[in-house]
Amino acid sequence: MRLFQFSIIFLFFLSMIEGVKYATGLSDYLIPPLSEITAMILGRWRDFLVPSLNTLGVAIGGHCLAIILAVVVAFWARGGSILSNMIKTAAYNLQAYPVVAIAPLVFIFLGDGLVSRLLIATLICYFPLLLNFLGIFSSSVEEVEHFFMQTGRLDSMMEITIRVFENLDKMITVIAGSATLAMVGTIVAEFLAATMGIGYVIRKALYQNNLAAILACLLYIGFCSSLYLMAVEGMGRFIKRQLLT
Template sequence: MNTLLTRTRSSRRTQRTRHTRHIWPNWQALATLSALLLLWELAVRLVGIREFLLPAPSKVVAQFAAQPGYLLAQSLDTLRTTMLGYALALLLGVAAAIGIVYSRLLDRTLYSLLVALNAVPKVALAPLFVIWMGTGAAPKVAIAMLIAIFPILIDTVLGLRSTDPDMLDMARVNQASRASMLWKIRFPNALPSIFAGMKVGVSFALVGTIVGEFVAGESGLGHVILVAQGSFDTPTVFVALGLLCALGVALFKGIELVETRCLCWHASQRDKPAMEV
């Protein structure tokens, strides 16, 4: 009985330790951010930097407090465009990767063409989407999708091709269909690579949305930055940048949370809380 109680207490202590180790880095990041903001505030006040060059954090917060409804509405518009472009990139990227892995013709043609297209700066293509699609949501979604699709596609192809050949040979011996091997062997094995591409892709989708809002948008945080820059409203520019940072972190952490749930069986996730110190 005493041994059982000792083991139970030890297990609870270990869980508390892991939970503390998991949370502590977040507090470290918050403390670092707070210190940087404090130094920024002091530097602006002591040096006397002009507001249109570098506003103090207190001025940025005051600017957000002056029009929170408008800024949050623009943030939601940017978020909607980002998620739509990202969803299209994920759907098309994974579908194209499956086709490339299973078709030599697509591997030799489509994959090579996409790799060549990836070398072209996507920002330079933004004006073309405006010519083809006009202004509004369509060109912004297209640019976000185009920028986000490449890391998803490339990492998915890499993951699907990295399946253990012995597992595939065993499945063929047992007369498993190609569809069965894809969904039961290749796809689960490729999930770590797919999620790696998804985390990079979601950040790229946000970048693509902002580029689209710069050149074709009539709303969104990119449009807010463009208008504020034209009137030297630097505090509003910093507010929009802060909201973009918050959106980027939230999207990345959201994908990371889904990854943790889907890959709880994988070694990279199983010991993650204990390793974060």
């Protein structure tokens, strides 16, 4: 469904560009004809698919790291202790700062390899995840927790299990939403300084003023993002089904 939706949007976008071109009489140099774009997408598919999959791999890695990090930090920050409050305050203040702005620093210190891309992807989707997980882990579900509290069975694991289960839909939505952010983070990182991935291909195409290549990149990015989102949502639905049946 997501792939179909994306294909429709992409075709609509492409026809709009071509429509503007023919309506205003722009040259083929500025906006390539449909035949050239199609040839680029189908003829050089390997040049776009491999970097897109590379970007997707880094985005998935960054996303997983961000989820693990957000779960761990939210777990420690959920209580009312001084340390918890300090972590919460730091998280709220840090998330207000645009992470992309520190990306150049990451490249200066860590170089233009995999680690930098991974780190930026992680940081970009980490804060929204953390804030949501903090909210979920900190808000008690009184009607379920009461019994366990009364009978002395409400340990940390039980508390988190109850809160995650009760907010499963919210968590799945947040994780799926942050998957797009991970993809965005990776592309931004590649666009800035990396030497691999689809962001790097876009940068090269930009320098060559090659709109057909940029449009081909957008198509492959869209396909990869849609596939990843479908996988995350499908996984969420599977987990939910397993727990509820």
